[in-house]
Amino acid sequence: MIRLNSATKTYSGASHPALDGVSIEISRGEFVFLVGASGSGKSSLLRVLLREESIDSGAVFVLGESLTQLPQRQIPGYRRKLGVVFQDFRLLPNKSVFHNVAYALQVIGRSKAFIDTSVPEVLRLVGLEDKASSFPNALSGGEQQRVAIARALVNKPELLLADEPTGNLDPDNSREVMSVLEKVNLAGTTVVMATHDRGIVDQMQKRVIEIRHGRVVRDAETASYKELPTGPINKRSGVDS
Amino acid sequence: MRIEFILKETWEGIRGNLSMVTSIILVTFVSLTFVSIAALLQIQIGNLKSYWYDKAQVVIYLCNSYSSEVECPTGAITENEQIAVASQLKSDALNPYIDQYFFESQDEAFVRLVEENPNLSAAQFLTAEQLNAAYWVNLQDPEKASLVVEAFAEQPGVAEVQDQRAYFDPIIDLLNGATVAAGSVAAVMLFSAALLTTTTIRLSAFSRRIELGIMRLVGASSLAIQLPFVLEGLVAALIGGVLAILVTNFLVETFLTQNLALELAFSNLVTTFDLYSIAPYVLAVGAILAVLASGISTYRHIRI
Numbered sequence: 001m002i003r004l005n006s007a008t009k010t011y012s013g014a015s016h017p018a019l020d021g022v023s024i025e026i027s028r029g030e031f032v033f034l035v036g037a038s039g040s041g042k043s044s045l046l047r048v049l050l051r052e053e054s055i056d057s058g059a060v061f062v063l064g065e066s067l068t069q070l071p072q073r074q075i076p077g078y079r080r081k082l083g084v085v086f087q088d089f090r091l092l093p094n095k096s097v098f099h100n101v102a103y104a105l106q107v108i109g110r111s112k113a114f115i116d117t118s119v120p121e122v123l124r125l126v127g128l129e130d131k132a133s134s135f136p137n138a139l140s141g142g143e144q145q146r147v148a149i150a151r152a153l154v155n156k157p158e159l160l161l162a163d164e165p166t167g168n169l170d171p172d173n174s175r176e177v178m179s180v181l182e183k184v185n186l187a188g189t190t191v192v193m194a195t196h197d198r199g200i201v202d203q204m205q206k207r208v209i210e211i212r213h214g215r216v217v218r219d220a221e222t223a224s225y226k227e228l229p230t231g232p233i234n235k236r237s238g239v240d241s
Numbered sequence: 242m243r244i245e246f247i248l249k250e251t252w253e254g255i256r257g258n259l260s261m262v263t264s265i266i267l268v269t270f271v272s273l274t275f276v277s278i279a280a281l282l283q284i285q286i287g288n289l290k291s292y293w294y295d296k297a298q299v300v301i302y303l304c305n306s307y308s309s310e311v312e313c314p315t316g317a318i319t320e321n322e323q324i325a326v327a328s329q330l331k332s333d334a335l336n337p338y339i340d341q342y343f344f345e346s347q348d349e350a351f352v353r354l355v356e357e358n359p360n361l362s363a364a365q366f367l368t369a370e371q372l373n374a375a376y377w378v379n380l381q382d383p384e385k386a387s388l389v390v391e392a393f394a395e396q397p398g399v400a401e402v403q404d405q406r407a408y409f410d411p412i413i414d415l416l417n418g419a420t421v422a423a424g425s426v427a428a429v430m431l432f433s434a435a436l437l438t439t440t441t442i443r444l445s446a447f448s449r450r451i452e453l454g455i456m457r458l459v460g461a462s463s464l465a466i467q468l469p470f471v472l473e474g475l476v477a478a479l480i481g482g483v484l485a486i487l488v489t490n491f492l493v494e495t496f497l498t499q500n501l502a503l504e505l506a507f508s509n510l511v512t513t514f515d516l517y518s519i520a521p522y523v524l525a526v527g528a529i530l531a532v533l534a535s536g537i538s539t540y541r542h543i544r545i
Binding site: 050075076077079080082084090091092103104106108109151155 | 454465
């Protein structure tokens with residue numbers, strides 16, 4: 001599903017690489033947390049997976065595509081196979097919940113019939129079927145993030161990338177969002193989620209990849225945040241590279 | 242990609258950015274009005290030339306006994322000199338350029354003078370001998386008048402060779418000057434319109450950055466992302482162009498057709514039909530400029 005081989009990325013003008021020889025492999029159907037301090041490189045990693053950034057050296061394969069060799073004009077087609085959610089929801093305030101989700105399908109030219117069946121379906125999945133005509137500012141933060149998740153999922157992606165999806169939410173709302181993500185994952189979608197939230201990582205008991213200074217320093221199956229050893233372990237990435 | 246979605250996005254862009262779009266419309270409107278005026282002035286020059294140049298003749302005035310020393314050092318034209326002038330008009334060198342010519346004697350010139358100026362009080366003091374006999378020459382191509390002028394200017398017995406087209410030179414110069422003035426204003430205004438369009442597209446993209454971000458991340462094609470912005474510039478320019486045509490139409494109708502044409506009894510002024518014939522080109526100028534400006538701005542400011 002996802003494989004990085006010694007992926008290295010240095011932003012122009014930066015003294016240290018944002019990603020420094022990162023090698024990871026994530027299989028279909030996994031739920032993976034990317035943890036690390038701000039500026040550790042986890043957002044850069046997500047941006048590389050989204051093909052918002054390209055790497056300087058190494059290789060990145062996602063969903064069977066080699067992102068280093070993907071021509072510019074095929075990027076939109078590639079992104080249609082992914083779903084993304086962000087900390088700040090990025091909803092359109094002047095559109096209803098239904099139309100916020102429908103927008104993602106409209107812009108890629110889906111038919112009205114397709115939209116009219118897919119959108120209610122995905123709203124049901126995130127538990128917002130009765131809020132379809134509400135506007136974002138009438139919703140709680142957790143509900144807004146669930147709308148964003150619905151929008152990311154409506155085109156039925158195989159991979160969902162989430163960048164601090166609970167970063168702006170209180171614990172109750174965070175729990176709400178995490179249960180939706182878990183449900184999505186159980187339905188077969190691979191989920192990669194960058195987070196700071198120790199509580200969530202501890203509670204979910206999923207695979208954790210920790211990044212520090214652009215390097216993978218830990219990669220542990222079903223780990224919790226606090227159980228992680230302090231020394232640099234590079235268990236899985238060592239196998240892949 | 243669905244055309245109705247693209248059009249809806251274009252409309253949203255225009256609505257959300259109405260004051261900037263209005264400013265593009267106005268600047269394009271003024272600039273294209275000047276483009277139209279410049280084009281109509283050139284058509285008017287063409288009309289004048291084709292109307293008057295066909296009627297204009299080259300006149301070869303022959304010396305008479307009153308001619309000045311400078312023009313006619315040997316006095317009135319002799320019979321031999323006049324035969325030489327006539328045979329040169331028939332010569333192979335000039336004949337191909339000449340449509341027709343006729344000779345006007347001093348007596349005929351006097352009769353015409355009196356006929357054309359019935360109230361001329363000086364007529365009673367004039368005699369036919371004071372006037373010049375002349376050859377009136379119509380040319381196949383009025384632009385070749387200089388050939389005839391050169392051929393006869395130094396001919397003995399010829400007082401003066403006059404190209405009547407020269408009468409129209411001042412008015413044509415005036416119209417050409419006006420064309421340059423209108424064209425210069427048009428160029429400056431078109432340049433401002435282009436700059437304004439690039440700025441507007443940039444602002445429009447900024448005000449719709451969430452939409453753009455979503456479009457990119459869900460994999461909208463670059464056409465679906467960029468086309469609404471290009472269309473926004475194009476729609477504004479076309480509205481400005483249509484306004485320019487309407488206002489120029491009003492100006493032509495009011496000041497020329499309903500006014501000057503009646504006073505001058507001169508049927509050769511530009512009309513609204515001339516305007517309609519240039520309208521597609523005027524709109525095309527606006528459209529091409531808008532697409533280029535908004536296209537470049539879109540390319541530079543909107544990431545795919």
